[in-house]
Amino acid sequence: MSSMLKITNLHATVAGKEILKGLNMKLEAGEIHAIMGPNGAGKSTLGNVLAGREGYEVTQGEVIFNGKNLLEMEPEERACEGVFLAFQYPVEIPGVNNTYFLRAALNAQRKHRGEEPLDSVGFLRLVRQKLEVLHIGDELLHRAVNEGFSGGEKKRNEIFQMAVLEPTLAILDETDSGLDIDALKTVAEGVNRLRSKDRGMIVVTHYQRLLDYIVPDKVHVLADGKLVATGGADLALKLEEQGYAWLEDGGIATLNVESAVPTANP
Amino acid sequence: MSELSSQLAANLPENTGVRPEWLKVIRETGAEQFRTHGLPTRKDEAWKYTGLGALGLAEVQLATGLNIPSANTTQPSPLAESGLQLNLLDGQVLELTGDAPPGLTVLPMADALGSGVNGLQGLLESLSVKHTKAASGQGFSALNSATLDSGVVIHVAAGTDARRLSLTWSTSQGEKPLLFNFRVCVILDQGAKLELLEQFESNDENANTSNMVMQVDLADKSNLQHIRFQQESDKSVLITRTEVSQQAESEYAYFGFDLGGGLVRHDLHTSLWGAGAKSGINGAYLLDGNRHVDNHTRVDHFAGGCFSDQYFRGVASGSGRAVFNTAVCVHPGADESEARQSNANILLSTRAEIDTKPELEIYADEVIASHGATVGQLDELAVFYMRSRGLSEEDARQLLTTAFCKSVSDKLADPVLSEVISQRMMDVMPQAE
Numbered sequence: 001m002s003s004m005l006k007i008t009n010l011h012a013t014v015a016g017k018e019i020l021k022g023l024n025m026k027l028e029a030g031e032i033h034a035i036m037g038p039n040g041a042g043k044s045t046l047g048n049v050l051a052g053r054e055g056y057e058v059t060q061g062e063v064i065f066n067g068k069n070l071l072e073m074e075p076e077e078r079a080c081e082g083v084f085l086a087f088q089y090p091v092e093i094p095g096v097n098n099t100y101f102l103r104a105a106l107n108a109q110r111k112h113r114g115e116e117p118l119d120s121v122g123f124l125r126l127v128r129q130k131l132e133v134l135h136i137g138d139e140l141l142h143r144a145v146n147e148g149f150s151g152g153e154k155k156r157n158e159i160f161q162m163a164v165l166e167p168t169l170a171i172l173d174e175t176d177s178g179l180d181i182d183a184l185k186t187v188a189e190g191v192n193r194l195r196s197k198d199r200g201m202i203v204v205t206h207y208q209r210l211l212d213y214i215v216p217d218k219v220h221v222l223a224d225g226k227l228v229a230t231g232g233a234d235l236a237l238k239l240e241e242q243g244y245a246w247l248e249d250g251g252i253a254t255l256n257v258e259s260a261v262p263t264a265n266p
Numbered sequence: 267m268s269e270l271s272s273q274l275a276a277n278l279p280e281n282t283g284v285r286p287e288w289l290k291v292i293r294e295t296g297a298e299q300f301r302t303h304g305l306p307t308r309k310d311e312a313w314k315y316t317g318l319g320a321l322g323l324a325e326v327q328l329a330t331g332l333n334i335p336s337a338n339t340t341q342p343s344p345l346a347e348s349g350l351q352l353n354l355l356d357g358q359v360l361e362l363t364g365d366a367p368p369g370l371t372v373l374p375m376a377d378a379l380g381s382g383v384n385g386l387q388g389l390l391e392s393l394s395v396k397h398t399k400a401a402s403g404q405g406f407s408a409l410n411s412a413t414l415d416s417g418v419v420i421h422v423a424a425g426t427d428a429r430r431l432s433l434t435w436s437t438s439q440g441e442k443p444l445l446f447n448f449r450v451c452v453i454l455d456q457g458a459k460l461e462l463l464e465q466f467e468s469n470d471e472n473a474n475t476s477n478m479v480m481q482v483d484l485a486d487k488s489n490l491q492h493i494r495f496q497q498e499s500d501k502s503v504l505i506t507r508t509e510v511s512q513q514a515e516s517e518y519a520y521f522g523f524d525l526g527g528g529l530v531r532h533d534l535h536t537s538l539w540g541a542g543a544k545s546g547i548n549g550a551y552l553l554d555g556n557r558h559v560d561n562h563t564r565v566d567h568f569a570g571g572c573f574s575d576q577y578f579r580g581v582a583s584g585s586g587r588a589v590f591n592t593a594v595c596v597h598p599g600a601d602e603s604e605a606r607q608s609n610a611n612i613l614l615s616t617r618a619e620i621d622t623k624p625e626l627e628i629y630a631d632e633v634i635a636s637h638g639a640t641v642g643q644l645d646e647l648a649v650f651y652m653r654s655r656g657l658s659e660e661d662a663r664q665l666l667t668t669a670f671c672k673s674v675s676d677k678l679a680d681p682v683l684s685e686v687i688s689q690r691m692m693d694v695m696p697q698a699e
Contacts, residue, residue, distance in 0.1 A: 075653040076659065079655055091650075
């Protein structure tokens with residue numbers, strides 16, 4: 001059986017600088033993978049490349065998503081095919097109502113799938129359901145997209161959008177950054193409720209803390225544009241204990257991991 | 267003087283037999299000023315960015331005195347269902363539908379001139395006086411005074427809430443493009459309240475030039491909401507001068523929406539004479555093709571404790587050109603005034619141009635003033651964010667530019683009207699080139 005997501009030898013540059021340097025990774029439907037690593041390793045670049053953000057240029061490699069070449073698609077096609085990126089810094093869009101925006105997005109995706117658009121009554125029903133499940137109040141609905149939202153509200157809004165759009169592949173880019181413990185729990189609970197056998201998730205995080213609440217099937221360590229180690233959920237705990245300094249020391253052997261990829265080029 | 271100005275001057279109506287005498291004086295003074303100065307040119311500072319040459323105005327014919335067959339003009343469908351509806355064709359009252367509340371008087375200008383509406387003579391003369399002070403650049407108002415006979419007078423008696431009055435303007439198709447002159451006088455007595463919703467629409471067949479002067483007199487504690495929506499044809503010319511005079515604690519709120527028009531110029535001037543008067547001047551302009559829209563607004567604070575807020579948003583694509591000039595003057599003695607100015611623009615093409623200039627003069631104490639003017643592009647990160655949720659690039663850009671202009675329609679008190687106007691803006695929102 002082919003993987004939901006297969007990334008092979010992915011190289012990407014941002015403003016002429018190579019950030020991803022041959023990344024390989026497989027994700028199966030129903031799995032949650034965490035990607036951890038030090039600042040500047042390329043964690044956010046991976047999410048942006050997968051979502052198709054301009055300025056993130058793929059120079060080599062391929063990404064196959066559900067049998068299709070993801071890199072050939074426009075950002076909106078990727079979204080319609082089921083890719084969702086929860087932004088590290090959700091964008092404020094003054095004047096565009098959150099509910100209106102989300103309905104327009106959902107209907108664009110439904111149209112792509114050949115489904116009828118949801119009218120405002122049907123959409124509101126769906127929204128109420130999701131809000132209830134996620135324990136989010138409806139105050140975010142009436143405001144402009146992310147405008148004047150607190151850090152926690154922005155992240156919750158991302159999870160709410162994800163719940164409504166029901167993506168096949170969700171990438172959470174440092175969704176835990178800047179959250180206090182209560183907001184973190186709310187976000188994690190939202191993510192856990194969206195776990196399903198048909199859905200794959202990539203959780204990008206700098207700290208292990210989030211993984212206490214979202215227990216991943218696999219943890220990858222990203223350093224200098226490549227995955228240098230892969231392990232189970234306990235790998236995150238080891239990273240928390242030992243930090244990332246061992247990467248520079250070339251001390252992968254000190255970690256008891258499932259697989260370790262040599263960082264140095266032969 | 268230009269060929270056009272000479273041609274128009276030669277065709278000004280005769281004033282023999284015009285009664286009452288004061289009207290004759292207004293018309294003669296206007297004619298004299300027009301003959302002296304003609305239409306404004308780019309040499310006039312206030313018309314530096316707006317030339318009259320581009321639109322084949324040379325062919326235009328003064329409509330005053332012509333016998334125009336007023337057929338084959340379809341009336342635009344009204345923006346709002348509720349309230350009184352007044353349709354004007356060529357400046358003449360065509361029909362008034364709905365029940366006018368007691369205290370509201372709506373009279374065709376020709377009737378009002380003869381009937382001595384309280385305060386009308388003084389109001390009309392006040393504009394005439396201004397010419398002699400600074401005639402240069404005011405050729406259009408002089409022409410309007412020289413031909414004064416059409417338009418409408420609206421009077422709301424003290425304490426009356428007249429609610430909404432919709433005014434729909436249209437013009438007839440002539441052999442040549444025609445130049446119409448309209449005058450509107452709005453007089454609100456103490457504590458009176460009115461919402462005036464003006465609508466201008468035309469198609470290429472009846473694309474004409476309209477030269478309109480509106481004079482507003484607001485007594486103590488009166489309140490006028492003035493909404494102006496224009497979606498004229500690309501071949502139409504719409505020149506407007508609005509003069510608002512405000513007494514103590516009166517409120518004037520203007521919302522202008524420029525969605526069409528080949529050449530549009532609006533000079534909007536409010537004078538705050540009484541303490542505690544408030545003026546909110548808001549507008550959105552959408553430019554594409556070769557269209558040109560020029561808004562010149564000015565607020566004079568003469569009394570203390572007054573508040574003014576000017577808020578304009580603009581989008582320009584193609585070879586569209588927008589001019590926005592906003593001025594505030596806080597005169598000596600107008601202490602504890604507050605004046606805000608804000609103008610932001612989005613350029614969607616390299617050929618489009620936006621000239622924005624805020625002016626601020628303060629001669630009083632304890633004044634709070636702020637101003638800002640920006641010209642920029644769409645936020646590309648916001649475009650990507652929307653696309654990453656499934657919206658097409660085109661839809662994302664359209665939604666963003668509409669949202670930008672919607673910040674003006676969102677200020678309208680009536681959510682239904684706000685939604686209608688926002689949708690109309692979205693329908694014609696210029697695309698990036």
